[in-house]
Amino acid sequence: MNREKLIEAIANKRSFLCVGLDTDIEKIPQFLLEKEDPIFEFNKAIIDATCKYAVAYKPNLAFYEALGAKGMLALEKTVNYLNSLPQEVFIIADAKRGDIGNTSERYAQAFFNNPDSKFNFDSVTVAPYMGEDSVKPFLNFDGKWVILLALTSNKGAFDFQLVQSADGEKLFERVLRISSQWGNDENMMYVVGATQAHMLADVRQIVPDHFLLVPGVGSQGGSLAEVAQFGMNNNCGLLVNASRSIIYAAQDENFAQAVQNEAEKMQKEMAQLLEEYSKI
């Protein structure tokens, strides 16, 4: 999915919601465990309940890898289902990959339309620590995106990402400045956590036009209104992720309705924020 189509989807749905599919067999409604593939059945129900209100989906690879082969099969079916929706959605492999060039090439193959791996994601999250040659191999696929970690939503972000260099630049600012030369706003986005919403203003000084993927709203405590205030640009420029607060909204047989209500609630708030801060 390219930038133009993504902006179009946001404009049409009046939403910049990304639903995180951190699907945990111990947290899904227990009646689903009787199904042949409970993980996929749950994901399908979540997608059906939210696709009117969400423009993006973000399966978290760790949750599928932890289940071995059956987890990877459930993920494959989920990605295929997302790709088959009548209204196209943006699909993120939240995998935090990154290695020397010849290895990053393999990861890129694994996630982007490889007939062997059977995955067809639009984007993959990548860690910046190993620098340019660890990121660039992901940029060689037409219409595909790198979503690079810049400032994450967790406590550990303070350990290294906020360290100031001799010239006063914080590490995450350096990551933004340097890496924005490796690609452009049509093949790179950045992860910037909602728990540091006021820092979105600094981020926008360095990358005014890039899309930002913002985790940390909901269970992690970030504020959607602040994220929009400090981070939104004319084309919206945001994908705000919510995982646990949406997908585990209820546990009974009618859980899908509760999930839909949560997604709709976020979409309504997002529609107002788009009105206030963007031009789409």
Place this chain on the structure above:
Amino acid sequence: MNREKLIEAIANKRSFLCVGLDTDIEKIPQFLLEKEDPIFEFNKAIIDATCKYAVAYKPNLAFYEALGAKGMLALEKTVNYLNSLPQEVFIIADAKRGDIGNTSERYAQAFFNNPDSKFNFDSVTVAPYMGEDSVKPFLNFDGKWVILLALTSNKGAFDFQLVQSADGEKLFERVLRISSQWGNDENMMYVVGATQAHMLADVRQIVPDHFLLVPGVGSQGGSLAEVAQFGMNNNCGLLVNASRSIIYAAQDENFAQAVQNEAEKMQKEMAQLLEEYSKI
């Protein structure tokens, strides 16, 4: 495999060689393609040819993930085979993972003796960018190890890892200093590239006792003698990885003999270096 057993294996085999299983279907001897599982057949042949000379094996996850389900099955068989060797070896999942706490927990489950994922690695490589809570979940498994990226062997290492903070500390030095408080030399190692061998002296100032996993000898150009000179401690404290230079030593039906010769050559050099720089 715990620290004591690892040091014992190094002392017995007179080797600190790690063989990197970056197995590429396009580079393995072509006659293997007729077998039902060419990747596993190749890995098994490599392991049989080198296990007298190597103390550790490091499958590179990207190469298996890029092949989808059949790649993951070949990896599972490889790890099982490594665990079944009469002389125990140290098994590294070279995966460069790392995410917020609840997600890192899942990755740790995926790699460390999880009945669902069927993997039983001794260790996993982890990226430090997301800080303490992204690393600690991997340290909660008895006898298992985190191998944290500090200074990598690629050109991109210069982009961020060598940036000096206001107080003169380079980022990789800060990673070593801070993270060494999260665990100890019985559950943490560090990746330090051989292409920066002289910097191993700096590394040893900060973490004198930890084991270091050193990639970059061989195809990437690092010198084994320099690595030992600057990086070895009394207990050896090194695992030096070679991937392409060993596993693709030959392409014909007798490739295993060429592979064995390469491993033996490195082991002989390592035996001399252990004599010169260690006390085991």
